[in-house]
Amino acid sequence: MQRLRSLIDEILPHAESRIWHAHPVWFLDGNPIVGYSQLKDGVRLMFWSGQSFSTAGLAPSGKFKAAERLYRDSAEIDDGLVRAWLGESRNTQWDYKNIVKRRGRLERIC
Numbered sequence: 603m604q605r606l607r608s609l610i611d612e613i614l615p616h617a618e619s620r621i622w623h624a625h626p627v628w629f630l631d632g633n634p635i636v637g638y639s640q641l642k643d644g645v646r647l648m649f650w651s652g653q654s655f656s657t658a659g660l661a662p663s664g665k666f667k668a669a670e671r672l673y674r675d676s677a678e679i680d681d682g683l684v685r686a687w688l689g690e691s692r693n694t695q696w697d698y699k700n701i702v703k704r705r706g707r708l709e710r711i712c
Contacts, residue, residue, distance in 0.1 A: 603645055605676055606638050606684070613688035635691045644674040649687055654694045657686040 610628055611619070617628035617635060627637035634650045652660045652669025660669035673679055 603638060605679060606647060609681060609684050610636055610688060613685055614692065630695065633695050636688065644672050647671045649691055651691065651694045655687060655690040657690060659683055
């Protein structure tokens with residue numbers, strides 16, 4: 603997981619990182635962008651707006667625009683692919699922080 607943290611910190615140096623729902627998550631302008639969690643069978647890398655990325659390789663997750671990638675071994679991590687997703691995460695953001703205020707309507711802010 604240190605490898606993922608290093609990549610995220612390198613590509614998103616201005617993102618705020620904090621523990622959110624017991625997992626490390628990075629935020630831009632108050633919106634969750636990327637995070638990861640340790641699972642029984644591996645590590646899940648999650649992008650909250652990942653379903654809107656043009657770079658392939660993520661699986662849809664949840665009912666909004668999130669997408670994820672499960673790594674069972676650190677050797678599976680493709681640094682170039684993770685960098686591409688992180689680059690897209692800066693420019694493709696859905697407005698999650700205001701979703702409750704807008705009665706469940708999700709809007710794109712970037």
